[in-house]
Amino acid sequence: MSESEARFTVLRQSADPLAAAGIERLVRDGTDRELHRINVIDFAAANGLPVDRALDAFLHATRLGMFEMSWNVLCPGCGGVLNTNATLKTIHQHSYACALCAAGYEPSLDEMVEVAFSVSPRVRQIAAHAPEQLPMWEYVRQMYWSSGIEFPAEMPAQEVMERFVIDWTDLGAGDKATMSLQLPAGFIILFEPVTHSAQFLDVQGEPTRERQELGVVFNNVQAPTGTVPLRPGPLRLTMENRTDARVLPALYIAGDDLHHMLGKRKKFLTARTLLTNQTFRDLYRADMLAMDQRLKITSLTFVFTDLKASTELYERVGDLAAYELVKAHFGVLNEVVARESGAVVKTIGDAVMASFPTPDRGIAAVLGMREAMKALNASRHSEDLTLKIGIHEGPCLAVTLNDRLDYFGQTVNIAARVQGLAQSHAIFATEPVVRHADAARLLAQAGLTPVAQRCNLRGIAEELTVYEIP
Structure with missing residues (x-):
């Protein structure tokens, strides 16, 4: 083999x-x-x-x-x-x-x-x-x-590019080249993808028959992109490669064809989606953020859950039986979180913190959690396990805490405080969650109407609108 x-x-x-x-x-x-x-x-x-x-x-x-x-x-x-x-x-x-x-x-x-x-x-x-x-x-x-640019599937790369490229060359390390061409009126970009450098050419005014001159040097210093005014007509462009690798400069016409190609986008796998994937967190636990890294996420959905009256449960059924019940509850929650494209960030006692890429995945998860807990209680012919659930969406920072990927910021704080409002099987959600179009559609399909209330959350200065999902 x-x-x-x-x-x-x-x-x-x-x-x-x-x-x-x-x-x-x-x-x-x-x-x-x-x-x-x-x-x-x-x-x-x-x-x-x-x-x-x-x-x-x-x-x-x-x-x-x-x-x-x-x-x-x-x-x-x-x-x-x-x-x-x-x-x-x-x-x-x-x-x-x-x-x-x-x-x-x-x-x-x-x-x-x-x-x-x-x-x-x-x-x-x-x-x-x-x-x-x-x-x-x-x-x-x-x-x-x-991988988010949607190129024509069967068309050769050169044929795609020739639609909006005037001329190009391949310059080896240390090489020089001279290009003679006719400049059309318009905005032209001399772009080099290896060194990530560009020079803008603003070509306008009366056409000229006099040859214009322009020299460009490619090196490993990323300078700000500048603009050179030119007139339509002949140009002698001299290029010098001062790097230790080849460079690939080309003159792009910044017109409809280029904008059309760059505008045809498709979905791709984002880092946010990967960080909320449970398999990734399990397999790459040691390959997350460095200790001093702080990376921004503009939108992430957080779910906090906790078992109601868990202390009384331990007293009533004993430590061993209560431990088995709590472990079973973690099992069903982990299954629901993974099913809805989420990941368990951490557990604290009987509480769970989970993250989801979008509010609709979070709403699907909390509804699934509630049903899973009902099924778990029904299998035991008991109502011992009641879950308190809160959900919120917003910006945050991805950080490393206690050698694991975690999240920091006001969004996390609000999600935890919202969960603290729950006293029964009701789910408490914030306005960004219930106003999200796909999340609202899921609630409507489930026949659930969120009920708004104004709340003061501990540690949060402003009063917030929070919705109870019965």
Whole structure:
């Protein structure tokens, strides 16, 4: 048995069989391009799988050494990859600059960090393992643009790019080149994807017959993007590569064709989604954030639960019996959380803190928790286990506390305080949750009408509207 076959055998045992079979087909039959920066959401759709099931399989496969995972910081404007990281730990919280958009962005783990999977060279060699040897336009397509850009499926990369590129060249380390061309009127960007540098050309006014001159040097210093005014007509462009690698400059027309391509976006796996995946938290517990990292998440949904009157339960049935009941309650909650694309952040005594990527997944989970607890009580012919539940959504910071991934901020505080309002089987939710369109749809389908009330929460200065879900 080959080393790769041995890995697939283990994968079939640890992941969903259909997802494992789909991965095996992809590795065996996929093109080189299809095996680089794999978009898990696309893979799930192509194989008729739920995204969570496909993601779990890729995480297990990566743990087995079949894939390499990359955390790519993206420009929210153009969708380009500004920085590639092998782990979450090397993403810093400072600003990342996009030369193409001439803008800087503080990274957030929502839509600015893409997580993609590339086949390991130990399993199969692909062209992207040696990016310096990729044809120019394959480099631009595979290395610069993220998996969220929806390129025409069958069209060669060069044919796509020629729609909005005037001219281009491939410059080796230390090389110089001169390009003679006719500049059309409009806004033109001289963009180089290896060094992530750009020069804007604002071409306007009366056409000229006199040759214009422009010199550009590519180096490893990321300078702010500047603008040079030019007139339509002849240009002699001199370029010098002062780096130790090749550079790939091209003149892009910033018109409708370029904007149309960059505007065709599709869903991709975000860091936020991965951090709320229970399999990821279980398999990569030691590969989270560094101790001094603080990364922003603009929206995350938190659920807090606690058992009502658990102290009385211990006194009534005894420590051993109560422990078994509490353990059973943790089991059903963990199952519901994982089913709804969430992850258990931590448990404190009888309480659970869980995170979800969106409010609708959180609402589906809390409704599922309540039903699961009813079923658990019914199986015991008792009503000993009553769950108090609170849910809230908002921005937060991802941090490391006590050697594990945790979250910090007012959103977390409010979610915990909202849970403290619950006294019976009712669920307490904040306005951002119940006003979320998909969450509201789930509540309506369940025949539940949230009842609003104004509340003062301990430690929270402003009075909040909180909804009781009966």
